Amino acid sequence: MKRTLSLAQRLALAFLGLVAAVLVVNGSISMWFAYREATEAAVRVEQEKADAAAERVGQFIAELEQQIGWTTRADWARVPIEQRRYDFIRLLRQAPAITEALFVDGQGREQLRLSRLEPDVLASGADLSADARFRGTREGRVWYGPVTFRRGSEPYMALAMAHAGRNPGATIAEVNLKLIWEVIAGIRVGGSGYAFVTDTAGRLIAHPDMSLVLRETDLSALPQVADAIAGRDERVQTARTLSGQSVLSAHATIPRLGWIVFVEQPTSEALAPVYATAYQTLALLGLGVVLALLAGVVLARRLTGPIRALQAGAERLGQGDLTQRIEVSAGDEIGTLALRFNEMAGRIQDAQETLEAKVADRTRELSQSLEELRNAQDRLLQTEKLASLGQLTAGIAHEIKNPLNFVNNFAELSVELLAELRAAMEQAGLDPALRAELEELCAMLSDNLAKVTAHGKRADSIVRNMLAHSREGGGERRRVDVNALLEETLGLAWHGARAERPGFNVTIEKRLDANVGELDLFPQEFARVLLNLFGNAFHAVQQKHTPGFQPHVLVATHATPASVAVTIRDNGTGIPEAVRSHIFEPFFTTKPPGQGTGLGLSLSHDIVVQQHGGQIAVATEPGAWTEFTITLPRRPQPQDRAA
Amino acid sequence: MKRRHTLLLPAVLAAPAVQAQTRRPRRIGYLHAVTIAPSNSTLQVFLPLWRRAGLVEEQSLFLRSAGGDASRLPGLVEEMLRLDVSVIMAIGAEVLAACARAARSPPIVAVDLETDPVAAGYAESLARPGGNITGLFMDQPSMVGKWLDLLVEAAPRTRQIVFLWDPSTGPLQLAVAERQAAQRGLTTQVMNWRQIQDFDQAFASLDAARTGVMCLTAPGWSSVLPRLGPALLARRLPCVTFLSSYLGGGILLGYGPDQAQFWGLAMPMVERILAGESPATMPIERPRRFHFAVDLRAAATLGLAMPHTLLAQADEVIE
Numbered sequence: 001m002k003r004t005l006s007l008a009q010r011l012a013l014a015f016l017g018l019v020a021a022v023l024v025v026n027g028s029i030s031m032w033f034a035y036r037e038a039t040e041a042a043v044r045v046e047q048e049k050a051d052a053a054a055e056r057v058g059q060f061i062a063e064l065e066q067q068i069g070w071t072t073r074a075d076w077a078r079v080p081i082e083q084r085r086y087d088f089i090r091l092l093r094q095a096p097a098i099t100e101a102l103f104v105d106g107q108g109r110e111q112l113r114l115s116r117l118e119p120d121v122l123a124s125g126a127d128l129s130a131d132a133r134f135r136g137t138r139e140g141r142v143w144y145g146p147v148t149f150r151r152g153s154e155p156y157m158a159l160a161m162a163h164a165g166r167n168p169g170a171t172i173a174e175v176n177l178k179l180i181w182e183v184i185a186g187i188r189v190g191g192s193g194y195a196f197v198t199d200t201a202g203r204l205i206a207h208p209d210m211s212l213v214l215r216e217t218d219l220s221a222l223p224q225v226a227d228a229i230a231g232r233d234e235r236v237q238t239a240r241t242l243s244g245q246s247v248l249s250a251h252a253t254i255p256r257l258g259w260i261v262f263v264e265q266p267t268s269e270a271l272a273p274v275y276a277t278a279y280q281t282l283a284l285l286g287l288g289v290v291l292a293l294l295a296g297v298v299l300a301r302r303l304t305g306p307i308r309a310l311q312a313g314a315e316r317l318g319q320g321d322l323t324q325r326i327e328v329s330a331g332d333e334i335g336t337l338a339l340r341f342n343e344m345a346g347r348i349q350d351a352q353e354t355l356e357a358k359v360a361d362r363t364r365e366l367s368q369s370l371e372e373l374r375n376a377q378d379r380l381l382q383t384e385k386l387a388s389l390g391q392l393t394a395g396i397a398h399e400i401k402n403p404l405n406f407v408n409n410f411a412e413l414s415v416e417l418l419a420e421l422r423a424a425m426e427q428a429g430l431d432p433a434l435r436a437e438l439e440e441l442c443a444m445l446s447d448n449l450a451k452v453t454a455h456g457k458r459a460d461s462i463v464r465n466m467l468a469h470s471r472e473g474g475g476e477r478r479r480v481d482v483n484a485l486l487e488e489t490l491g492l493a494w495h496g497a498r499a500e501r502p503g504f505n506v507t508i509e510k511r512l513d514a515n516v517g518e519l520d521l522f523p524q525e526f527a528r529v530l531l532n533l534f535g536n537a538f539h540a541v542q543q544k545h546t547p548g549f550q551p552h553v554l555v556a557t558h559a560t561p562a563s564v565a566v567t568i569r570d571n572g573t574g575i576p577e578a579v580r581s582h583i584f585e586p587f588f589t590t591k592p593p594g595q596g597t598g599l600g601l602s603l604s605h606d607i608v609v610q611q612h613g614g615q616i617a618v619a620t621e622p623g624a625w626t627e628f629t630i631t632l633p634r635r636p637q638p639q640d641r642a643a
Numbered sequence: 644m645k646r647r648h649t650l651l652l653p654a655v656l657a658a659p660a661v662q663a664q665t666r667r668p669r670r671i672g673y674l675h676a677v678t679i680a681p682s683n684s685t686l687q688v689f690l691p692l693w694r695r696a697g698l699v700e701e702q703s704l705f706l707r708s709a710g711g712d713a714s715r716l717p718g719l720v721e722e723m724l725r726l727d728v729s730v731i732m733a734i735g736a737e738v739l740a741a742c743a744r745a746a747r748s749p750p751i752v753a754v755d756l757e758t759d760p761v762a763a764g765y766a767e768s769l770a771r772p773g774g775n776i777t778g779l780f781m782d783q784p785s786m787v788g789k790w791l792d793l794l795v796e797a798a799p800r801t802r803q804i805v806f807l808w809d810p811s812t813g814p815l816q817l818a819v820a821e822r823q824a825a826q827r828g829l830t831t832q833v834m835n836w837r838q839i840q841d842f843d844q845a846f847a848s849l850d851a852a853r854t855g856v857m858c859l860t861a862p863g864w865s866s867v868l869p870r871l872g873p874a875l876l877a878r879r880l881p882c883v884t885f886l887s888s889y890l891g892g893g894i895l896l897g898y899g900p901d902q903a904q905f906w907g908l909a910m911p912m913v914e915r916i917l918a919g920e921s922p923a924t925m926p927i928e929r930p931r932r933f934h935f936a937v938d939l940r941a942a943a944t945l946g947l948a949m950p951h952t953l954l955a956q957a958d959e960v961i962e
Contacts, residue, residue, distance in 0.1 A: 092956070216770055
């Protein structure tokens with residue numbers, strides 16, 4: 001996978017690259033110039049040193065010449081021998097390098113010889129006319145002999161100088177070249193550089209290491225020496241010493257003698273300034289790169305930090321965190337961008353919040369509507385069911401009513417007939433035993449007929465109740481003070497309950513809203529509903545036998561502009577869940593047989609819902625409380641259904 | 644650049660090609676035929692050099708003297724071998740001969756003013772000795788002629804020369820000296836100074852006015868000076884010797900190699916041998932500079948007037 005560099009890295013790299021490029025170019029150029037300069041300087045210095053060394057060696061010889069020159073005056077040939085010897089003594093005294101001094105007259109005869117090692121020889125007359133040293137002076141005034149190595153070790157050179165005047169003699173000096181060592185060893189070339197001298201053939205004459213000279217070392221094989229002998233122009237070159245060390249070598253030729261003075265310095269030392277410059281440049285380059293790196297990183301951080309913050313903010317915003325705001329203090333474009341971003345985030349947040357509120361509102365409204373719809377549907381279903389049940393009940397009652405009338409009427413008639421029978425029997429004068437038996441039978445019949453009558457009446461009552469379902473607006477409809485009706489009905493119910501069960505006691509709490517006022521009601525019907533509900537409440541609290549139980553019934557009214565609510569709450573046994581959905585069905589009762597018809601709540605539902613256009617609702621907590629609430633509209637809705 | 648050197652240096656030392664250049668242990672033997680007293684003129688030169696080189700006596704520097712008894716020399720050479728010295732500084736022909744005779748020997752740096760090392764077979768050539776002996780040699784018996792001339796020039800009445808000679812130095816110089824003296828019509832007498840206890844007595848029979856004394860070169864000369872100088876002055880004898888450093892106690896003239904400069908060449912040789920260089924390729928050094936000193940106080944005591952030609956030659960005049 002190709003790795004993409006972050007903006008910060010790219011910025012830092014770009015900055016680093018730019019600075020490094022500038023530094024490298026600058027450093028290379030300055031290094032190149034410095035290298036050239038230092039090399040040229042080193043070469044110059046080497047040349048100057050070679051010149052100076054050649055000068056000093058030349059001066060060494062020149063001084064010898066000058067000393068010898070004292071003996072070459074034109075009149076010297078005429079001075080007494082003792083004077084000449086004295087002059088030679090002085091010569092040897094002044095020039096320690098001269099080991100031997102000879103005076104040869106114009107004919108080539110040795111007239112005087114002084115040596116540091118030999119006894120003085122005066123006027124030996126030895127014939128030196130064929131001697132190279134003497135012959136040399138015939139051609140030029142000063143003759144330099146070749147370098148010879150005495151006993152193969154000590155470098156010597158003859159220096160012959162013709163005297164002035166006619167038919168001149170010559171002074172010949174044997175020069176011990178070992179003493180040039182003192183000159184050479186005194187030449188310092190840098191820290192470890194040195195100078196050495198070779199003759200025209202490349203043989204070493206003087207070197208700081210005398211043993212090399214004494215070994216008669218031939219250096220003509222060294223390229224720098226060979227070049228110098230060949231007279232190449234290049235006076236400075238890098239070369240190697242006998243031991244193989246790399247050196248910067250310069251040479252200069254001593255005029256007249258033809259000797260070559262070399263000055264050599266280890267390359268590393270001669271080029272030390274070059275290296276120093278190089279190291280300096282490299283160090284600066286390194287420092288520059290490090291600084292550039294740091295600066296690049298810092299700059300990139302400064303630049304990309306806000307961008308990162310923007311990016312992070314956008315990411316969090318994208319993940320839904322609308323509270324996210326980007327803190328950018330920069331006043332530049334990025335700062336402006338961040339500002340805009342924040343504004344945008346704010347707007348999105350606002351929009352989102354509004355939207356959410358709207359959705360919540362709508363959802364609430366919808367669920368409310370749904371709830372209402374569901375309630376309405378439930379009620380409708382219930383109403384439909386109860387209505388059809390009521391019609392059925394009324395139908396049944398109507399059919400039963402006629403036969404029941406027959407039963408009742410004929411039972412009453414039979415009682416009257418029985419009374420006539422009893423009167424007839426008294427008149428018939430029957431046997432007392434038979435009469436007693438008949439009397440007993442009549443009594444039994446009378447009892448049975450009384451029971452038939454009683455139960456017939458009860459059946460009649462049931463039938464009448466059933467018929468009430470189909471009755472439309474029994475009694476008149478008028479304005480009724482609801483609170484007053486409540487008080488009255490409650491009193492009736494209370495006394496009824498007391499009559500039924502003398503020990504009965506209950507705390508009744510009334511919270512009647514004075515604003516309820518009057519409503520357009522069927523007072524008899526509505527009173528019946530209330531009696532029913534009170535009866536139920538009293539029954540419920542009687543059923544509860546929890547220790548320390550205080551029976552309590554709350555009666556409350558509550559007025560709103562559009563409706564009136566009547567609440568009857570008891571803290572009795574409550575209604576089990578399984579029972580609750582059936583309580584408004586006809587003939588459904590939890591009371592033992594004979595104690596309730598199962599028609600009370602069914603009838604109440606009919607009266608409230610169908611006659612008054614209200615609602616009846618139940619809320620309960622089994623074992624704790626039951627609350628019936630009747631809501632009646634202020635303006636009775638038009639009756640669209642017949643019962 | 645120094646770093647480059649230090650980096651290169653171990654590599655160079657480790658290179659097999661320069662294995663021969665292994666350093667030798669820093670142990671030096673110094674063997675003298677007569678004396679290792681600190682007052683000895685040779686030691687006067689060497690002691691500061693050794694001190695500067697960090698050598699410690701009996702640890703890295705072993706000074707041994709035969710006390711003038713040549714028979715002890717082989718034993719001392721053996722001792723040097725036992726001490727396992729890396730180089731022997733042999734002072735004088737006798738010591739050098741003893742070292743050379745030994746069955747084996749470490750490299751030798753000789754200080755010998757009498758022997759010709761090539762002629763004696765110690766070295767193949769001055770430039771490349773080829774053996775284990777190198778060092779400082781003078782081997783110029785012709786110097787004797789110089790001394791004779793100087794002596795006669797200082798004391799023109801001289802007709803007889805007394806040679807103070809050490810037989811251990813060999814007969815070469817004496818032979819040349821006698822020949823040179825004969826050439827100049829001088830009579831000669833030879834005295835073995837090693838056997839002379841009382842120089843005054845030894846000189847008693849001499850005709851002081853016509854006699855000059857000449858010291859032939861020998862190691863350990865400085866030991867004789869305290870006895871010789873007063874005797875010379877007492878007997879008014881002019882004396883020439885081979886080292887100007889011997890002057891000041893009664894000897895009139897001194898001509899010879901510049902001792903401090905010449906002797907000083909020995910220590911660099913020793914150091915190079917210790918550094919691993921072979922003596923076989925180390926050229927023998929001969930004197931570069933000569934030094935001539937005249938003791939005018941001695942001259943005054945002797946009643947001699949120094950001619951200006953003599954004084955003109957003098958590098959040093961003791962007044």
